[in-house]
Amino acid sequence: MDDQQFEPVVVSFCCNWCSYAGADAAGTAKMQYPCNVHIIRVMCSSMVHPNMVVDALNNGADGVLICGCHPGDCHYQDGNLRAEKRAEAIELMLEDFGLEPERFRLEWISASEGPRFAQVAKEMVETLRDLGPSPYRS
Amino acid sequence: MKGSVLVVGSGISGMRAAAELVQHGIKVHLLEERPTIGGTMAQLDKMYPTNECATCTQLPKMLELTSNQNVNIIAFAELKELGQTDGGFSVCIEKKVRYVDPLKCNACTECFPVCPVGGVPMDFDLGRGKSKAIRFWSPFPPRKALIDPEACTYIKQGVCGEGSEPLCQKACEPGAIDFAQKPTEVRLEVGAVLVASGAEEQRGELAERLGHGELENVLTSLEYERLLSGLGPTAGVVKRDDGSAPRRVAWIVCEDFDKQKRAASPLCFMAATSEALGTLERDAEAEVTVISGGPKTEGRGYEAFRADAEQRGVRFLNASSVAVRQGEGGGVVISCSAASGQDSELEADMLVLSCPLRPPAGFDRLAERLGIGLDEQGYPRKPQGDLHPLHTTREGIFLCGTAEGPKGIREAVIQACAAAAGATARLADVRGTEVTPPPAPKLHDVRPGDEPKIAVVICRCGANIAGVLDVGELRDYVTSLPGVARAEVTPFGCDGVAIKDLISTGEYNRLVLGACSPRTHESLFQQYSEAGGLNRHLLEIVNLRNQCAWVHASDREGLASKARTLMRMGVARVALSEPFEPIRFPVTQSCLVVGGSPAGLACAARLGEMGFETHLVIAEADPGAALEAEAKAVTEPTLSSLGSNGKVKVYPQARVGRLEGYVGNYKAEVLTPEGPKELLAGAVVVATGEKMGQTGEQGDFEQALYLTRDDDAFFVGALGNLNPLDFNTDGVFMCGSAREDYSAAWSLVSGEAAASRVATVIAQSQAEKDPLVSQIIDENCDGCAYCIEPCPAHAITLIEYMKKGDIKKTVQVNEALCKGCGSCMATCPKQGAYVRNFKPEQFAAMVRAVLEVA
Structure with missing residues (x-):
């Protein structure tokens, strides 16, 4: 595949209460970001099992982005902080699978941070474009 | 007497009172003068001292109210008359002219781009944002367009663009635009009235003296909040009028420099600190200074919030007087005199005035219509000799x-609960007597094993989706997906037709909607789905509008492919979804109040007045025996x-011993001088007062209820500004000095507020909740119990039972407690836990759908 044409595929788990609403706000403000980011709604960022991230990457996704509420905003007290702890485990797992750490990202995005969601999506896609396809891509 | 209440004002206090009341079984008419609900809080970026995002916190509450069949939201309307009836009130309300029929408007926004009149100042952004003459008033519900008659050239001159036909009317598919609209009258009967009409920034002389309206780049606190808000005119980027980014921003806590006024509440100082922190969060190099008469x-x-802000770089400057003048390049120079006599000058690129609050303009007129008296500052006054902070001079009207x-x-929020x-x-x-349960739907029988027969409806959403996406092509594509039995395109799915x-x-057992956001429309679409006979949990909404058409319009090819992928994902997920009934569990309709503090007494008394069986356990021999003089007078x-x-x-002379159970079903042992007594309660209130707070003496029940205390021996409650009376344990509440030092009057208010919280739990004999909770797969669970600690609801317990002659360990979920966050699912190393309809195989199917090449 020609690097110029490489379009990374990103799976993004967004928490229902903050980040998913933040992505909606990006839409309301008609902010444009690349089509490569595919949002899956979860109730809380702490719902995302590390295996869900690793499986997505092993099955050929080029990157996974988890978005949760800012610390203190979690609808379930501290689910986002649990997600943060699990992120460390995820990073170690990526290493085991020979995947670059840039393929996974955890971000806090509030319901009013549409611009931030668009920005993070853009950055992630650019990073992955530079990095090239996942080695697990068929 | 009618079992309904008129709530005047829909800011956070009105909203909260309404939410409490409907849960008590009282119908609510929520009157709002503005076109949208949410009040001042909706205009804020973040809140102190929690630094929570205001929108994240408030929007879900707005959506809950708008979808509650027992809350009648009357927006853009004004109270005209409040008459007296037999024990209640007759209400006359006038709905203002919006030139758009809100029943027909489906918020498609097709009329906005065709409107030739632009640059109309948005009141919601305090004039800083600009819109068309036809617009939404704010990003919040009710999402209905309206026309600004001051701006619309058709209304003023009969001209629209080049012609004399209004272009918006032509663009409006549902025919909602009505230039002949007249004010309409609404008449109601209610049993009580809550005044939640809010306050506004006091600008006036003091703000003018400090440069507001005179100098460039001098803003009020609320104006600055709009700049900080991601939903504001600058999308959350702080900009000066010339578009440049200020590097030095200063705040003046105005009231501290105006000696005629009463002592400042912490509000202005704290708001300034919060905004300074928000500025630093955007630009760590910014120089931010809060000038006040001293920390408040x-x-x-x-104080912890202030100290943290200081540590993060917010500078606090104490002064005895300030003067302001324009500096170079639009800057502002602030001269400060310190109490020590030392003068200093501070240059800033922007100055924010943290103005005190005052009753909103026109409040005197409202008060007159309500028939309540005001004090010399324009706030409602209490009847002679009445010390209750929420009472007005007219019985049945609360503040x-x-x-x-x-x-x-x-x-x-505390006051709103108390008023409710x-x-x-x-x-x-x-x-x-006035509330109706949600309609009980007759549903098709769908079994988990049934072969999916998925119906798909793709919404054109006017031009929002169809304007940039070939929806016909998308429909043809979707028809080819596995499990899809039928796909159709509709102009607006939100009309339900x-x-x-x-x-x-009855031919389909799943439904996928390619439409707008489930965050705003899920509850509506679920109602339509159940009205047609399909269980609400068999519906999947694919966010084709907010997360596709609107954000990828500049890449049509990419957009079309993304839309196909999103539809594949939705179809893949819903094929594995299962139908569920709400979870129902019995509730003991009584309450246990622990503690004879003023708050505890107030709570118990209020619960009694509401008609609930209440057990008040006090250490003293007599209720009120230990009260000090001030508390005694109030109580x-x-x-x-x-x-x-x-x-x-x-x-x-009793205390609570053993306590067990869960929300709606607590069992307590009360140790009395006559021996132990057992009692049942649906909810528990901790009102142990400051004595216990000071001594740190622990009640036996605290551990059983997972209650924890902070370093000052105050109880730690649920997180967030909107939960000041709640513990993390459902059905357990706190009030008075159990949580913080309160005056006697505030203890009373917080005790009554806790009574309201209790009533939301025990008002019905059966509780009903969302069934999408955690499930345990016994074969996979080996009883490792990793999931127990992460559960924020303490819903999981480890159990042992005999299985084939062996002891098997496994965990059990209390469905009444589980909130469905899925932390257990993500913790389990054995795939032994999942949240209903958030199954690992559903996520796997969605990921596969993403990776599949269309």
Whole structure:
């Protein structure tokens, strides 16, 4: 595949209460970001099992982005902080699978941070474009 | 007497009072003068002292209210008359002219781009944002367009663009635009009225003296909040009028420099600190300075918030007087005199005035219509000799929020709950008479194993989706997907016609909507789905609008492919979804109040007045025996009502021993001088007062309820400004000095507020909740119990049972407690836990759908 044409595929788990609403706000403000980011709604960022991230990457996704509420905003007290702890485990797992750490990202995005969601999506896609396809891509 | 209440004002206090009341079984008419609900809080970026995002916190509450069949939201309307009826009130309301029929408008926004009149200042952004003459008033519900008659050239001159036909009317598919609209009258009968009309920034002379309206780049606090808000005119980027980014921003806490006014509440100082912190969060190099007469941080967590802000770089400057003049390049020069006599000058690129609050413009007129008296500052006054902070001079009318006086969001919420309790107590005999349960749907029988027959409806959403996406092509594509039996395109799915027609045929057992956001429309679409006969959990909404058409319009090819992928994902997920009934569990309709503090007495008395069986356990020999003089004066009327209807049983010289159970179903052992007694309660209130807070003495029950205390021996409650009375344990509440130091009057208010919280739990004999909770797969669970600690609801317990002659360990979920966050699922190393309809195989199917090449 020609690097110029490489379009990374990103799976993004967004928490229902903050980040998913933040992505909606990006839409309301008609902010444009690349089509490569595919949002899956979860109730809380702490719902995302590390295996869900690793499986997505092993099955050929080029990157996974988890978005949760800012610390203190979690609808379930501290689910986002649990997600943060699990992120460390995820990073170690990526290493085991020979995947670059840039393929996974955890971000806090509030319901009013549409611009931030668009920005993070853009950055992630650019990073992955530079990095090239996942080695697990068929 | 009617079992309904009129709430005047829909800011956070009005909203909260409404939410409490409907849960008590009282119908609510929520009147709002502005076109959208949410009040001042909706205009804020973040809140102190929690630094929570205001939108994240408030929007879900707005959506809950708009979808509640027992809340009648009357927006863009004004109270005209409040007459007296037999024990209640007759209400006359006038709905203002919006030139758009809100029943027909489906918020498609097709009319906005065609409107030739642009640059119309948005009131919601305090004039800083600009819109068309036809627009939404704010990003919040009700999402209905309206026309600004001051701006619309058709209304003013009969001209629209080049012609004389209004272009918006032509663009409006549902025909909602109505230039002949007249004000309409709404008449209601209610049993009580809550005044939640809020407050506004006091600009006037003081703000003018400090440069507002005179100098460039001098803003008020609320104006600055709009700049900080991601939903504001600058999308959350702080900009000066010339577009440049300020590097030095200063705040002046105005009231501290105006000696005529009463002592400042912490509000202005804390708001300034919060905004300074927000500025630093955007630009770590910014120089931010809060100028005040000294830190004002009375309130739990306020000083810690200030100290943290200081540590992160917010500078606090104390001054005895300030003067302001324009500096170079649009800057502002602030001369400060310190109390020590030392003068200094500070240059800033922008100055923010943290203005005190005052009753909103026109409040005197509203007060007159309500028939309530005001004090010399323009706030409602109390009847002679009445010390209750929420009472007005007219019986049956209660105050809540900043209508009573300046206060922060947390305090406003406490007051709102107390006001709701007051209204419900008044209407105790007619509670439940005006509310209707949600309609019980007749649903098709769908079994988990049934082969999916998926119906798909793709919404054109006017031009929002169809304008950039070939929806016909998308429909043809979707028809080819596995499990899809039928796909259709509809102009607007939100009218419900296509959904109900398709589903009521009974031919389909799943529904996918390619439409707008489930965050805003899920509850509506679920209602349509069930009206057609399909269980609400068999519906999947694919966010084709907010997360596809609107954000990829500049890449049509990419957009089309993304839309196909999103539809594949939705179809893949719903094929594995299962139908569920709400979870129902019985509730003991009584309450246990622990502690004879003023708050505890007030709570018990209010619960009794609301008609609930209440057990009040106190250490003293007599209720009120240990009260100090001030508390005694305030609590006197409460004490006299304690025994009035026999609902409150007092256990003197007693304490709570063993306590077990969960929300709606607690069992307590009360240790009395006559020996232990066992009692049942649906909810528990901790009102142990400051004595226990000071000594740190622990009640036996605390551990059983997972209650924890902070370093000052105050109880740690649920997170967030909107939960000031809640513990993390459902059905357990706190009030008074159990949580923070309160005055006697505030203890009373917080006790009554806790009574309202209790009533939301025990008002019905059966609780109903969302069934999407955690499930354990026994074969996979080896009892490792990793999931127990992460569960924020303490819903999981480890159990052992005999299986094939062996002891098997496994965990059990209390469905009444589980909130469905899925932390257990993500913790389990054995795939032994999942949240209903968030199954690992559903996520796997969605990921596969993403990776599949269309």
